[in-house]
Amino acid sequence: MNSQDQLWDVAVVGAGIAGMSAAIFAASKGLSVLHIGNGSGLVFGSGLLDVLAVHPVKDSTVHEDPWHGIELLRKDEPSNPLALVGPKAMEVAVNQIMEALGKAGMPYEPSTTNHFVPTSMGTLKGTFGVPTTMTSGAKAFENKWPTLLIEIRGLREFSAAQMVHTMGDKWPGLRFEKIEFPDSKGVFELYATHLATALETNKTRQAVIDIVRPLIGDAKAVGFPAILGLSESTAVHKAFEDALGVPVFEIPTMPTSVPGLRLKHSFEVAAAAAGVFRRVQSVVTGVKFDNDIATLTLQDATGNQEVQAKAVILATGRFMGRGLFADREKVREPLLDLFVEQPESRENWHSRDFFAKSGHAINRCGLLVDSKWRPTDAFGAVVWPRLYAVGSILARQDWMRQKSGSGLAIGTAWAAVSAMSDDFGSIGGV
Amino acid sequence: METQVLIIGGGATGTSIMRDLALRGVDCILVEQDDLNAGASGRNHGLLHSGARYVSNDHDAAVECRIEGDILKRLAGQTIQATGGYFVAVQGDDENFIADFPGHCDRAGISWKKIDLNEAFANEPAISRKAIAVYEVPDASIDPFRLSLESVAHAKALGCRLLRRSQVVAFKREGNRITSTTVRDRVTGEEREIVADQIINAAGAWAKIVAGLANIHIDMLYSKGTLLITHNRLAHRAINRLRKPSNADILMPGGTVSIIGTTSVKIDNLDDVYPSIAEVDQIVEESSAMVPDLATVRYIRAYAGVRPLVGASGGDGRSVSRGFALLGHEESGLQNFATITGGKLTTCRLMAEKAADLVCERLGVTTPCVTTSVPLPSAYEGRWTEPGHAPKAWMRSANEDDPLICECEMVSGAVIRNLYNQLVKAGDNPTFTDIGLRSRVGKGACQGAFCAVRAAAHLYQHGAFQGRKGLDQIVDFFDERWGGQHGVLWGEQLAQAELMEALHCGLFGEELK
Amino acid sequence: MEDTVFNGGFFTTALWIALGVCCLGLLWRLVSWLIIKIGPDAKEVSFLQRLGAAIIGGIKAIFSKRLPGIIGGFVLDSLLQRRLFKVSKKRWLGHMLLFYGCLVLIVMHALHVLLADKLFSDYQATLNPFLLLRNVFGVATLVGVVLMTSGRKKDWGKVRPARLPIDALFGILVVVIVVTGFLLEAQKMSSPKAFNRMAEEYGIDEDEIKGLRWVWKLDYGVAFPDLKGEPDPDLLEEGRGYNEDYCVGCHSKPQHAFVSYPVAKAAGLIATSTDAANVDKGLLYIHIFACFFAIALLPFTRVFHVVADPISLVVRGAASSAPLSKAGRVNRRALAMDACIRCGLCDFDCSVGPIAKWMNNQELLPSRKVQATRLVASRSEIKAGQAERLAVGAHLCTDCGRCTDRCPVGLDLADLWDAGRGDLSSKGFPAPAVWVKEEPAIAWAEALGAELGRVPPAGPLTADRNQFSACVQCQTCTNVCPVVANSGEDRVDLAPQQVMNLLRLGMNDLALGSKMVWDCATCYQCQENCPEGIRVTDIMLELRGAAWRQLGPVRDRRRSI
Amino acid sequence: MNYAIFLGCKIPAMVPAYEDSTRAVLGKLKVGLQDLPFTCCGYPTRSLDLDASVVAAAHNLALAKQAGLAILTPCKCCFGQLRHAQRFLEEYPELAERVSAFLQHEGLPFPNGVKVDHLLTVLSKEVGLENIRSHVTAPRTGLKVAAHYGCHALRPSAVTGFDNPMAPTIFEDLVAVTGATPVIWPRRIDCCGEPVSASNPDLSERIARGKITSALESGSELLVTACPYCHMRFEELAKDMGLPLMLYPQLLGQALGIPDKALGL
Structure with a gap:
């Protein structure tokens, strides 16, 4: 099958969580989906799926119930995309993605509220979707179990000592031990992914278990940096719990994190399972619309190609994902030059204080959409009837401060695909 | 505390004076309200002028630069x-x-x-x-941080003292002398008195404020x-x-x-x-x-x-002479206070010589200035500010205890530990910013987003950090680094800043602590 | 007359000298097969082991079940040149004409006393079919030489197989021998002096000779200057009678000598003067001495392959079932030096042929590499520049084995290249992937910096600032790298992101000599996974090229100091 | 369907069974193969001289262009290299010009637009899975097969366009067609270690050993390759570690009822 030989129902541009979710949602509604984007941004993921933990941002109010948070958001920031999605749709959407990821080898603990996961920085992270490999961490903290954290010599981004020092006042039974990873003698710098793949072999896994077992003592749980297997994390995690006899959990770490790679891998598998056709290393360099059909120009090493679709979902992300680009004058949407709502001048983009209470204004810039998630110009007019925008490219949200990145991505993808499939119903497109 | 000379201001001038006096056998204390080169000395091009820049409008400055540049090349070549x-x-x-x-x-x-x-x-x-x-x-490039760090190291080796984060808050005046200077530790808030025979105000842009504490007005x-x-x-x-x-x-x-x-x-x-x-x-x-x-x-x-x-009273700053000013303040009735300010990085040695000459004359010290002939010794703590030095050093000596911490500038764990321990030994409670000033940590593309995390982990792993210091330091360091990034956040650097915020706020929630 | 020549002490001495030189040469070449050391493993076997291997191998070949196969192969490959036939019909024809032309001339003519006389009871040089055949094979030889040497330039283009002057000399000798042979024959035909000498030998009297002269003038082309006009028919008839009686038994009609006869006719006009000038003698000397010279030269030219190649083919036939012993292999390589006729057929099909042309480095081609292999094995010191070219040839070889397949004389060239690489390596010219690791990256950087000051970018990707401006230091490249993951205690000196970062910093020099660059498995995981689209693997490969170009000369200069 | 078959250097010399089985299988599936006087694809040269490696590839591509044929290669390194060369010819116009002049001198056309396929993509996309399945007479039911992808076909996907580089399915699909059960094993898309076998044999072996261990621990009974380099890397080691090894066309050939001898088994 070649992507240029057919008219696609939907072309999804961008392969972060939003693009991946949109493609999976659309494909599971029976639409033919061409999905363009390399998905490498997913490696920055922690594996945790946030829905909403903080609102209002300026008060740093942390919510245990994300649905309640969204309700509050609807009152305070009615045009925030999360508010537009609403709690019900959000719940359906996030659960559906968690299920799809689970089938693709990255299971999540069924969830109704936010959980507080201890991070490698010694902070507690309020989040909704927790991979099963991490859930016991939240439980251990909640119940103040005596807990052993494992530090691995050479893993530079992770210090269990730091976690113990930082969290110890709130978690008295927390302690740490430093171990030498098997066959790492003489290696100065270890990388999490390499340890994760090594743990997928019986010999290395057994060796680590043998090292850790005598250290457990009175601990009721054991925490590792997130290195328990890459594509086989469920099996590796289970093997550790079985062998150590206590709950074992992973601690989310700095990127490139193993759960980030897992997420990327699992999304790829889930998209393939849903029947999404992926063009991984192509870049969309142009989109043209006529009445019913969008023509996208794809560029890869073999040159330019044109593909056609009845609908386009833009999920290109913000600055890191190149969905938005800022030059010295203003923020632009580089692919279609869509209208970007933004602060008046660069003077107002950022606060002079990095951790400013209310966040940075530029993080709330982005695309404006109508009720069907279609980008509009400055005056509210739709750009093209079946061009949709989802995820962090949307304006009037601050996912970093609100701790709502995945929810924003998945929820808007769900809502946009729903609106789109309604449209397809009315034009008989499918 | 007592000393012969109190120097106020740890920039290129102040540290050069410290070394000049130390070489003449005069005991001195340098007080700096922030850290070395925190003012203009650390915020310039790092250009060692050949003098050509000034030939058209300031012949004397041009000649001065040429002569001083040659001296520095000869005696402080490592910088x-x-x-x-x-x-x-x-x-x-x-x-x-x-x-x-x-x-x-x-x-x-x-x-x-x-x-x-x-x-x-x-x-x-x-x-x-x-x-x-x-x-x-x-023309040549000069590393002003290394210059100041090594000047201080040289002076300290000769018995002089440095007090960082120490702000002068008051002078006690008796007759025509300042008898005591009140200095406040900006971290702990503690105050102490320093009794000095002579006081040199080398506070750069802050010289006017310092002089003001002694009721002296400088037109600046x-x-x-x-x-x-x-x-x-x-x-x-x-x-x-x-x-x-x-x-x-x-x-x-x-x-x-x-x-x-x-x-x-x-x-x-x-x-x-x-x-x-x-x-x-x-x-x-x-x-x-x-x-x-x-x-x-x-x-x-x-x-x-x-x-x-x-000495100017208005007009465009650039047209004012860049030549320095050495004020003895005799006209205000003070016998032991002098101010040296203005000038250029290239002429800092000359400025120090003139200032030191003045106080030595007042002290009755007749030992002549030797900074035109004594080379500046290279020091461990000065070595790491040079871009590109750290990767070479690491590649030469890499070992298990010495992983790279700052990947952008390739500064290794051993360097960070050693700098940290050196400051601890000097009685400081060092911060990441202090280490950043003495090395290239946090100066690369990531502006601390990755290296601060690794540095904290490394110092915990080696037992240097206790309590919540790591997280506090990371947060402080980002704030400090942010000041410099703020103005250039567009294009790639904006994406990098977004990554930094996504990690440290989005993932770790450090703003909520 | 021939007898006088051979009985003459001078000629005999010359012949014996020529034969002596030839024999010594042969002996030297044969012994060299047991002496020449090619390949690092050659040092491990002694002369006696090699001699033993040769003898045992020979015995085994004779008594093995494969013997019929070996003989069959010998017939097909050696005698009928099956391999050559497949590659080039023209060259095959040339080769066959030349070889069999020469062979027949030697058997029938040069060694007629020893061979032809005994083989053919009625052998007479001047009788048919021998007279005709001599001309046929003389012409065949000449045509063979022409076919073998013409049109080569067109076939091979700029890339030419190796040639030695001594080979050309031998070729010229062959032509000289054949041409002087024809001229000599023609001269004899037209020479009255030769006729008179024969008449005298047979005691033909004055009367008989008159008619006979006319017959020989008209039928045999002798250029009697005094016989003019038409002969008296009776006299002629009488002469024919005498001719039947005395001559026909030994002399066929010279027209059958289809080359010499026309020459004789043409030369008739000046026959008297050539007679007078003893040209026949001159020609004879040239002819004979050219033969002697050729005999003496034989073992030292590529013609020696007539000896070496059948042996090589037999060895191949005998060995193709089981690998040779180490000593056998070493012997085999030495034999290859002689068996290789530098025909260039291997070049014609070489897998890296286009690369050789593009790089303008003929050392990549197998026919050159045979010589280079010997050179490397025999010299203790090789000049850096030359070694560099040889090393490129050795290391770019893809081991596709086509040269071995194509070689008309059945050389195991693949083994030879392997041995050659080993020799180059032990002489200090291993593959770049090996020699770069001799020094830490920092040492390379210092050496390079000392020479160049500023190191230029490795290539277009490395020079592209935007490549690295996009890097956000996330280390994904290293996290997905199988090399870093599996290096264990031989840790990589720089992780991929560190290599990239050095390039970002503009410190190319520090990256060039990195082991990581050469341990890179080029699996493209890093490039595929980089969130910023940096072409990490392509850059690694670019660095290899630059390391080879920039560090290679540094290494050579340092070695020569 | 008609292709110029590009065997490269390694298959005839080191893995002749690969050629035999490929020809046998494709013959059965009515894919026509022509032999052209191809030379080295340029892959081994790329480390030292990019330009030369591009020329080597371009020379071959030009032969195919001249013959009006698409290229089918069973070697993943040749496949990747030929694709890379096409990319470099587009990326560096100055090099393309020099290459063009070189080829012209050889009497060859500039090789733009030549289609380059790997054996697996031809089987999967051109021949078609259903079509293959209809030819299967001796399905390998119950056999658990680990397919080893091979890097230079899979990545960089922007150049090779082989399959999804993160979650490829083409090889497992082709295994399933034979009736066998494909195993999804953790290291299936990782490197085999062969490219460093000369420069760092220990490393090469560690990588290969890790892969075989991973396949074994995932319950695989057979490891299948589709590249001579990967195959050579595994050949001895897989035997030592107790994992049978086959070339894909051998497995398929058995399922198609081709006698073992014709498959080089």
């Missing part, structure tokens, strides 16, 4: 890279100014060579193809200059615009990066010295006439310094 410099005129620049340049250089004794344009383009591809004349002069003008650091090194040499000194006309290589500046903005208040968006834009726009890449290159930082200009 200097003999990059050479080009003076480049582009279409539209003043033809008469260009024509007069060689003659002026000859009169100041500065060697010059006219460079064929094609040769210049070959040697420095970054130069605009609209260049119409290129001259080569013996503040001129803010902003500079930008590029992600890559764009040129091998110093590239100067061959025109009347103006904005954004010097591009300096700084090891692995380039520095472009400056501006000149008159300001009244020293509390608010930061690079404004307007200045940043002005530099990017104006400098690209000389080096077109500067319009599109990735910038990683912006910073601003304040030039203290003495």
Whole structure:
């Protein structure tokens, strides 16, 4: 099958969580989906799926119930995309993605509220979707179990000592031990992914278990940096719990994190399972619309190609994902030059204080959409009837401060695909 | 505490005075309200002037630079890279100014060579193809941090003392003498008295404020200059615009990066010295006439310094002489207080010599100045500020206890530990910012987002950090680094900043702590 | 007359000298097969082991079940040149004509006393079919030489197989021998002096000779200057009678000598003067001495392959079932030096042929590499520049084995290249992937910096500032790298992101000599996974090229100091 | 369907069974193969001289162009290299010009637009899975097969366009067609270690050993390759570690009822 030989129902541009979710949602509604984007941004993921933990941002109010948070958001920031999605749709959407990821080898603990996961920085992270490999961490903290954290010599981004020092006042039974990873003698710098793949072999896994077992003592749980297997994390995690006899959990770490790679891998598998056709290393360099059909120009090493679709979902992300680009004058949407709502001048983009209470204004810039998630110009007019925008490219949200990145991505993808499939119903497109 | 001389201000001048006095056998204490080179000494191009920059409008300054530059090259060579410099005129620049340049250089004794344009383009591809004349002069780059760090290290080895984060808050005056100086520790808030025979006010832009504490008025003008650091090194040499000194006309290589500046903005208040968006834009726009890449290159930082200009009463800061001022304050009835301010990084040794001469005369010390003949010894703590030194050192000596912590600038764990421990030994409670000043940590593209995390983990792993210090330090360090990033957040650097926020706020929620 | 020549002491001495030189040469070449050391493993076997291997191998070949196969192969490959036939019909024809032309001339003519006389009871040089055949094979030889040497330039283009002057000399000798042979024959035919000498030998009297002269003038082309006009028919008839009686038994009609006869006719006009000038003698000397010279030269030219190649083919036939012993292999390589006729057929099909042309480095081609292999094995010191070219040839070889397949004389060239690489390596010219690791990256950087000051970018990707401006230091490249993951205690000196970062910093020199660059498995995981689209693997490969070009000369200079 | 078959250097010399089985299988599936006087694809040269490696590839591509044929190669390194060369010819116009002049001198056309396929993509996309399945007479039911992808076909996907580089399915699909059960094993898309076998044999072996261990621990009974380099890397080691090894066309050939001898088994 070649992507240029057919008219696609939907072309999804961008392969972060939003693009991946949109493609999976659309494909599971029976639409033919061409999905363009390399998905490498997913490696920055922690594996945790946030829905909403903080609102209002300026008060740093942390919510245990994300649905309640969204309700509050609807009152305070009615045009925030999360508010537009609403709690019900959000719940359906996030659960559906968690299920799809689970089938693709990255299971999540069924969830109704936010959980507080201890991070490698010694902070507690309020989040909704927790991979099963991490859930016991939240439980251990909640119940103040005596807990052993494992530090691995050479893993530079992770210090269990730091976690113990930082969290110890709130978690008295927390302690740490430093171990030498098997066959790492003489290696100065270890990388999490390499340890994760090594743990997928019986010999290395057994060796680590043998090292850790005598250290457990009175601990009721054991925490590792997130290195328990890459594509086989469920099996590796289970093997550790079985062998150590206590709950074992992973601690989310700095990127490139193993759960980030897992997420990327699992999304790829889930998209393939849903029947999404992926063009991984192509870049969309142009989109043209006529009445019913969008023509996208794809560029890869073999040159330019044109593909056609009845609908386009833009999920290109913000600055890191190149969905938005800022030059010295203003923020632009580089692919279609869509209208970007933004602060008046660069003077107002950022606060002079990095951790400013209310966040940075530029993080709330982005695309404006109508009720069907279609980008509009400055005056509210739709750009093209079946061009949709989802995820962090949307304006009037601050996912970093609100701790709502995945929810924003998945929820808007769900809502946009729903609106789109309604449209397809009315034009008989499918 | 008692000493013969109290020096106020740990910039290039203050630290040079400290070393000068120490070499003459005079006991001294240096107090610095922040850290070494926190003012203009650390916020400049790092250009060791050949003098050519001044030949057209200030012959004496040009000659002074040439002489002092030669002395520093000879005695403090480790802080200097003999990059050479080009003076480049582009279409539209003043033809008469260009024509007069060689003659002026000859009169100041500065060697010059006219460079064929094609040769210049070959040697420095970054130069605009609209260049119409290129001259080569013996400019060089100097690392002001290393200079100050090693001057202090030398002076300390000779018995003098340094008090960082110590702000002068009051002077006690009895008759024609200041009998005691009150110094406050800015971390702990504790105050202490220092009794000194002589006091030198070398506080740079802050000299007016310090003198004010002694009820002395200095007529001083503040001129803010902003500079930008590029992600890559764009040129091998110093590239100067061959025109009347103006904005954004010097591009300096700084090891692995380039520095472009400056501006000149008159300001009244020293509390608010930061690079404004307007200045940043002005530099990017104006400098690209000389080096077109500067319009599109990735910038990683912006910073601003304040030039203290003495003796003027208004007008444009740039037209005021850059020559320094040494004030004995006898007219105000004080016998043991002197102020030295103004001047240039290139002439810091000379300024120190003059200031030291004055206090030595007052102290009755007859030992002559020896800084024209005694080399500046190289010191461990000064070595790490040079870009590109850390990766080589690490590659030579890598071992299991020495993983890379700062990947951008390739600073290893051992360097961070050693610098940290050195400061601890000196009685400090060091911060990441202190380590950043003494090394390249946090100076690369990621601006601390990754390395601060690793540095904290490393120091915990080695037992150096206790309690919540790691997280506190990470947060403080980001705040400090953010000040420099703030002005250049567009393009790639904005994406990098977004990643930093996504990690530290989005994932770790550090703003909620 | 021939007898007088051979009985003459001078000629005999010359012949014996020539034969002596030839024999010594042969002996030297044969012994050299047991002496020449090619390949690092050659040092491990002694002369006696090699001699033993040769003898045992020979015995095994004779008594093995494969013997019929070997003989069959010998017939097909050696005698019928099956391999050559497949590659080039023209060259095959040339080769067959030349070889069999020469062979027949030697058997039938040069060694007629020893061979032809005994083989053919009625052998007479001047009788048919021998007279005719001599001309046929003389012409065949000449045509063979022409076919073998013409049109080569067109076939091979700029890339030419190796040639030695001594080979050309031998070729010229062959032509000289054949041409002087024809001229000599023609001269004899037209020479009255030769006729008179024969008449005298047979005691033909004055009367008989008159008619006979006319017959020989008209039928045999002898250029009697005094016989003019038409002969008296009776006299002629009488002469024919005498001719039947005395001559026909030994002399066929010279027209059958289809080359010499026309020459004789043409030369008839000057026959008297050539007679007078003893041209026949001159020609004879040239002919004979050219033969002697050729005999003496034989073992030292590529013609020696007539000896070496059948042996090589037999060895191949005998060995193709089981690998040779180490000593056998070493012998085999030495034999290859002689068996290789530098025909260039291997070059014609070489897998890296286009690369050789593009790089203008003929050392990549197998026919050159045979010589280079010997050179490397025999010299203790090789000049850096030359070694560099040889090393490129050795290391770019893809081991596709086509040269071995194509070689008309059945050489195991693949083994030879392997041995050659080993020799180059032990002489200090291993593959770049090996020698770069001799020093830490920092040492390379210092050496390079000392020479160049500033190190230029490795290539277009490395020079592209935008490549690295996009890097956000996330280390994904290293996290997905199988090399770093599996290096264990031989840790990589720089992780991929560190290599990239050095390039970002403009410190190319520190990256060039990195082991990581050469340990890179080029699996493209890093490039595929980089969130910023940096072409990490392509850059690694670019660095290898630059390391080879920039560090290679540094290494050579340092070695020569 | 008609292709110029590009065997490269390694298959005839080192893995002749690969050629035999490929020809046998494709013959059965009515894919026509022509032999052209191809030379080295340039892959081994790329480390030292990019330009030369591009020329080597271009020379071959030009032969195919001249013959009006698409290229089918069973070697993943040749496949990747030929694709890379096409990319470099587009990326560096100055090099393309020099290459063009070189080829012209050889009497060859500039090789733009030549289609380059790997054996697996031809089988999967051109021949078609259903079509293959209809030819299967001796399904390998119950056999658990680990397919080893091979890097130079899979990545960089922007150049090779082989399959999804993160979650490829083409090889497992082709295994399933034979009736066998494909195993999804953790290291299936990782490197085999062969490219460093000369420069760092220990490393090469560690990588290969890790892969075989991973396949074994995932319950695989057979490891299948589709590249001579990967195959050579595994050959001895897989035997030592108790994992049978086959070339894909051998497995398929058995399922198609082709006698073992014709498959080089």
